[in-house]
Amino acid sequence: xxxxxxxxxxxGIYDLPVIKQISWLLGMVMDGIYNVMSAIGIDNIxxxxxxxxxxxxxxxxxxxxxxxxxxxxxxxxxxxxxxxxKKYANKKDQVSQQKQMEETNQVYEKYGVKMSSGCLPSLxxxxxxxxxYPVVQNIPEYVTKVRNVYMPLVExxxxxxxxxxxxxxxxxxxxINSGSYDFTNANNMVEALYKFQNSTWNALIExxxxxxxxxxSTMQEVSHLNNFLGIDIGSHPWELFKDALAAGSxxxxxxxxxxxxxxxxxxxxSVKLSQMGASGAALQDTDNPMVNSMxxxxxxxxxxxxVFGFTLPAGLGLYWVASAAVRSLQQLAVNRYLKKKSIEDxxxxxxxxxxxxxxxxxxxxxxxxxxxxxxxxxxxxxxAKKEVSDPAKEEKIKKxxxxxxxxxxxxxxxxxxxxxxYNSGQSTDxxxxxxxxx
Numbered sequence: 001x002x003x004x005x006x007x008x009x010x011x012g013i014y015d016l017p018v019i020k021q022i023s024w025l026l027g028m029v030m031d032g033i034y035n036v037m038s039a040i041g042i043d044n045i046x047x048x049x050x051x052x053x054x055x056x057x058x059x060x061x062x063x064x065x066x067x068x069x070x071x072x073x074x075x076x077x078x079x080x081x082x083x084x085x086k087k088y089a090n091k092k093d094q095v096s097q098q099k100q101m102e103e104t105n106q107v108y109e110k111y112g113v114k115m116s117s118g119c120l121p122s123l124x125x126x127x128x129x130x131x132x133y134p135v136v137q138n139i140p141e142y143v144t145k146v147r148n149v150y151m152p153l154v155e156x157x158x159x160x161x162x163x164x165x166x167x168x169x170x171x172x173x174x175x176i177n178s179g180s181y182d183f184t185n186a187n188n189m190v191e192a193l194y195k196f197q198n199s200t201w202n203a204l205i206e207x208x209x210x211x212x213x214x215x216x217s218t219m220q221e222v223s224h225l226n227n228f229l230g231i232d233i234g235s236h237p238w239e240l241f242k243d244a245l246a247a248g249s250x251x252x253x254x255x256x257x258x259x260x261x262x263x264x265x266x267x268x269x270s271v272k273l274s275q276m277g278a279s280g281a282a283l284q285d286t287d288n289p290m291v292n293s294m295x296x297x298x299x300x301x302x303x304x305x306x307v308f309g310f311t312l313p314a315g316l317g318l319y320w321v322a323s324a325a326v327r328s329l330q331q332l333a334v335n336r337y338l339k340k341k342s343i344e345d346x347x348x349x350x351x352x353x354x355x356x357x358x359x360x361x362x363x364x365x366x367x368x369x370x371x372x373x374x375x376x377x378x379x380x381x382x383x384a385k386k387e388v389s390d391p392a393k394e395e396k397i398k399k400x401x402x403x404x405x406x407x408x409x410x411x412x413x414x415x416x417x418x419x420x421x422y423n424s425g426q427s428t429d430x431x432x433x434x435x436x437x438x
Contacts, residue, residue, distance in 0.1 A: 018127060018131075019127065019130050019131050020131075021131075022127060022128060022130070022131025022132075023131040023132075023134050023135055023142075025131075026052075026056065026128075026131055026132050026135050026142075027135050027141070027142030027143075028142075029052065029055065029056075030048065030052050030135050030139070030142050030143055031142055031143050031144060033048050033051050033052050033055070034048045034143045034145060034146070035145065037051070038145060043145075043224070043225055044225060044227070044228065045139055045143075045146065045225050045226055045228075045233060045234075045315065046226070046227075046228030046229075046231075046233050046315065046318055047228070048143075049136060049139075049233075049315060049318055049319050049322065050318070050322045052135075052136075053319060053322040053323050053326060054322070054326055056128070056132055057323065057326040057327065057330060059128075060125055060128065061330055063124055063125055064125075064330060064331075064334060065334055065337070065338075067122060067125075068334050068338060069338065069346055070113065072338060072346065073111055073113055073346060073347075073350070076111070077107055077108070077111055077113075080107045081104060081107055084100060084103045084104055084107070085100070087100075088100040111347050111350060112347055112348075112349075112350025112351035112352075112353065113350050136315065136316060136319045137313075137316060138191055138194065139194065139315070140190045140191065140194050141187065141190070141191060146225060147187075147190055149218060149221050149222060149225070150189075150190045150193050150194070150218060150222075151186070151190070152214055152217075152218070153193065153211065153214045153215055153217075153218040154186050154189045154190060154193070156210070156211045156214045157189065157208065157211055158183075158184070158186075158189070160208050160210060160211065163183065163208070164183045164184065166204075166207045166208060167181075167183045167189070167192065168181065168183070169207070170200060170203045170204050170207055171192045171195075171196070171200065173199075173200065174192070174195040174196060174197060174200055175192050175195060178192070193218075194222075194234070195313070197235060197236060197239055198235070198239070198243075199239075201215060201219055222234060226315070228318060230255055231255050231258070231259065231314055231318075232314065233259075233313065233314040233315035233317075233318050234313055234314070234315060235313065235314055236310070236311060236312065236313060236314070237256050237257065237259055237260050237309060237310045237314050237317065238256075238310040238311055240252065240255065240256035240314075241253060241256035241257060241310070244256050257310075259309055259314050259317040259318055259321060260305070260306045260307075260309030260310045260317055261306065261309075262317075262321045263305040263306060263308075263309040263317050263320045263321050263324070264302040264303065264305045264306035264309070265302070266320075266321050266324035266325050266328065267301055267302045267305045267320070267324045268298070268299075268301075268302040269324070269328050270324045270325075270327045270328045270331065271297070271298050271301060271302075272298065273328055273331040273332060273335065274327075274331055275298070276335060305320055305324075
């Protein structure tokens with residue numbers, strides 16, 4: 001999960017049409033959640049993030065189950081697929097590559113799945129998660145009530161002469177490419193202010209003494225919205241850690257490190273549960289080149305979560321903790337569900353689904369049954385045999401055999417018959433032999 005956020009924040013992925021539309025849709029969901037919570041007296045961004053994360057991952061649950069089923073099937077299919085790969089390992093010509101593809105497709109047909117079965121759920125999940133990340137990273141852009149908290153301060157700042165140059169200088173430590181920001185746009189101003197830390201707020205007040213009252217009022221209200229169990233989710237845990245260390249506050253140190261540590265721990269649990277589930281059998285396959293990389297990620301991803309949990313706002317860390325916790329609970333449920341299903345049951349389900357799809361395309365029931373039951377464990381090891389012969393050709397052969405029986409003594413055909421009878425162990429007529437010799 002964390003790697004999606006890191007990739008998304010490193011470039012212009014947010015601006016891709018599909019991602020942008022997904023973010024807009026998820027932003028509406030986030031805004032709705034916050035409004036409902038606010039209506040019952042809970043104006044808290046942290047609580048809204050957790051509920052938002054739970055809802056999104058519940059929507060993704062069917063795709064998760066489908067992906068886990070495919071992983072389980074992959075563990076069963078791999079020996080057959082690897083056998084085909086070894087068979088054509090040294091054959092790079094076009095014909096051999098085509099045959100390899102056909103035989104591999106036969107294996108997938110046998111188990112009622114397609115090569116794209118594992119890719120499609122992953123792609124959909126990836127698009128949703130890329131779209132989800134900017135919503136959590138920039139709450140005011142999507143949640144109207146949070147954005148409105150900043151608007152009085154934005155109006156005050158924009159009334160100051162030369163405010164744009166001051167904002168560029170003050171926000172350069174928290175905003176990437178602040179020099180290219182258009183601070184005349186109120187939404188851009190809010191986005192920058194949402195990322196401000198204590199030192200940034202102090203720098204703003206120092207540069208613009210006239211906005212101090214509005215700035216402190218905004219800081220106080222935002223701090224209330226961001227307070228989650230005593231943790232300011234708008235601050236960076238590393239900054240909180242340094243402040244607590246300087247003040248000698250044990251509680252402050254604990255609050256500063258708890259989210260990064262939980263981010264790493266929950267990520268580790270989530271990955272381990274995933275490996276114990278549908279893909280667990282696949283990890284025992286030492287011939288699979290993906291196994292070592294998956295095992296490495298088991299330990300590297302939690303460490304990355306801890307590092308970024310310290311260096312990014314605690315709100316993002318809280319989101320990572322919530323998402324990993326939800327994934328862990330989902331994985332426990334999926335593991336239990338798949339444990340009750342045998343490989344044969346899953347194969348049968350896949351075949352029935354594949355059969356319905358083929359029937360819609362007009363494939364005959366007999367052909368569907370033949371493809372579903374065909375064994376491909378020794379695919380390509382025996383030569384194809386012709387099951388249907390040509391009746392006209394058989395008739396010609398029969399006539400030729402009759403004519404050969406009545407061949408004249410001494411003719412080439414008669415000698416061929418003699419050799420044939422000799423080879424088959426049949427006795428020959430002595431007179432005929434004498435005539436032949438003559």
